[in-house]
Amino acid sequence: MNDLITIDEARRRVLSAVTRLGDEVVSLTDALGRVLAEDVSSTLPVPPFDSSAMDGFAVVAGPAAELAVVGEARAGHPFPGVVSPGQAVRISTGAVLPEGADAVVPIERTTAVKEAVSVPESAPGENVRRAGEDIPLDAVVLKAGIRLGPAELGVAASVGRAELKCAQKPKVAVLVTGDELTEPGAALEPGHIYSSNAYALNAQVHRAGGEVIQRITVPDDARGTRDALEGALEADVVIVSGGVSVGPHDHVKPALRDLGAEERFWGVSLRPGKPTWFGVRGGTLAFGLPGNPVSAMVTFQLFVRPALAAAQGAAADAPRVVATLERPIERNPHREQAVRVHLLQSQNGPTAAPTRDAQGSHVLTSMVGADGLALIAAGEGEAPAGERVEVELL
Numbered sequence: 039m040n041d042l043i044t045i046d047e048a049r050r051r052v053l054s055a056v057t058r059l060g061d062e063v064v065s066l067t068d069a070l071g072r073v074l075a076e077d078v079s080s081t082l083p084v085p086p087f088d089s090s091a092m093d094g095f096a097v098v099a100g101p102a103a104e105l106a107v108v109g110e111a112r113a114g115h116p117f118p119g120v121v122s123p124g125q126a127v128r129i130s131t132g133a134v135l136p137e138g139a140d141a142v143v144p145i146e147r148t149t150a151v152k153e154a155v156s157v158p159e160s161a162p163g164e165n166v167r168r169a170g171e172d173i174p175l176d177a178v179v180l181k182a183g184i185r186l187g188p189a190e191l192g193v194a195a196s197v198g199r200a201e202l203k204c205a206q207k208p209k210v211a212v213l214v215t216g217d218e219l220t221e222p223g224a225a226l227e228p229g230h231i232y233s234s235n236a237y238a239l240n241a242q243v244h245r246a247g248g249e250v251i252q253r254i255t256v257p258d259d260a261r262g263t264r265d266a267l268e269g270a271l272e273a274d275v276v277i278v279s280g281g282v283s284v285g286p287h288d289h290v291k292p293a294l295r296d297l298g299a300e301e302r303f304w305g306v307s308l309r310p311g312k313p314t315w316f317g318v319r320g321g322t323l324a325f326g327l328p329g330n331p332v333s334a335m336v337t338f339q340l341f342v343r344p345a346l347a348a349a350q351g352a353a354a355d356a357p358r359v360v361a362t363l364e365r366p367i368e369r370n371p372h373r374e375q376a377v378r379v380h381l382l383q384s385q386n387g388p389t390a391a392p393t394r395d396a397q398g399s400h401v402l403t404s405m406v407g408a409d410g411l412a413l414i415a416a417g418e419g420e421a422p423a424g425e426r427v428e429v430e431l432l
């Protein structure tokens with residue numbers, strides 16, 4: 039691991055190995071969080087007709103007057119006739135504006151007089167929602183590549199779509215290695231720890247739109263590692279945590295090489311996360327992430343998440359903001375640091391404050407509540423308070 043590459047270079051190598059997965063049709067109820075694979079256009083205006091914005095009376099706009107009430111328009115039940123001057127139609131919010139009428143007088147501003155209603159002066163268009171005010175006919179309302187959230191699904195429904203073409207979810211195998219690992223819920227034996235990576239990485243894959251098809255804990259032996267990886271390499275993406283270093287009990291890299299995975303990088307100028315391996319076999323991407331829990335999550339965020347996004351045709355880059363450091367941070371002389379920070383609003387824009395002073399790669403609580411990773415350039419001394427740094431949002 040002599041030549042560490044930069045974060046950016048590592049990401050470039052990952053993204054250049056990604057192939058875009060195919061598409062599939064997904065019903066709206068199942069599409070939350072999926073990446074849209076088509077432009078969605080409106081085949082009707084929304085709202086589809088001129089309608090009332092208030093409960094009240096539909097009228098022909100004019101001066102204050104006493105009008106004859108000739109009928110009613112309710113939501114879903116249009117008034118069948120035509121409104122003439124001197125007449126009014128009782129109307130509910132969302133009901134079609136009757137032919138002839140061009141304004142709605144809210145009920146609070148009227149007085150009922152037997153079969154008539156007394157209305158104040160009104161102007162054309164008052165309290166009327168025009169057809170197409172939200173979405174005109176033939177407009178692209180959702181663009182391919184966006185991630186579908188509640189509002190996007192609502193908009194798709196509003197133009198009548200029950201199904202959407204979405205990118206297939208990348209199938210991901212998550213392997214964690216280590217003789218010391220115990221599943222939460224079981225009793226800990228001496229020298230064992232609970233396998234936090236299995237759960238944190240699984241959740242990160244879900245967040246990134248992937249589907250975990252395999253989750254395996256692999257012991258620290260060459261044979262077991264190879265066997266587990268052999269099956270896992272059928273997935274679109276394989277993530278292995280731990281066992282990737284160069285100790286006598288680290289079997290991941292030799293196994294991956296034996297199985298024909300071609301190395302694209304080993305070692306990134308990053309803290310935490312230096313011992314990260316990336317390679318490719320056929321269409322499968324294989325990531326050997328460091329075992330330390332923070333390193334695993336950080337390297338997932340910086341290298342695996344972009345790959346999963348790109349495989350779905352979504353933007354690979356996570357949003358970044360520039361923030362000023364709230365307090366000084368010791369630089370690492372050789373490696374860029376990813377410091378877990380809270381973002382706070384100040385008069386001069388966002389401020390980044392470390393979530394914890396302890397930022398060791400085993401201090402997983404430093405990830406809890408973190409808004410982002412502040413990227414601190416390598417160098418001597420400290421990055422002073424007030425320095426402007428890029429923060430990759432989590």
Ligand code: AMP
Pocket residue numbers: 214215216218219231232233234235236279280281282283328329330331
């Ligand atoms: P390794 O990369 O295998 O040398 O592991 C580095 C450190 O990460 C060791 O302290 C491991 O015990 C720890 N570690 C490895 N895998 C996990 C895991 N799944 N959950 C929590 N800690 C882990």
Ligand code: MG
Pocket residue numbers: 215216217258280281329
């Ligand atoms: Mg290990």
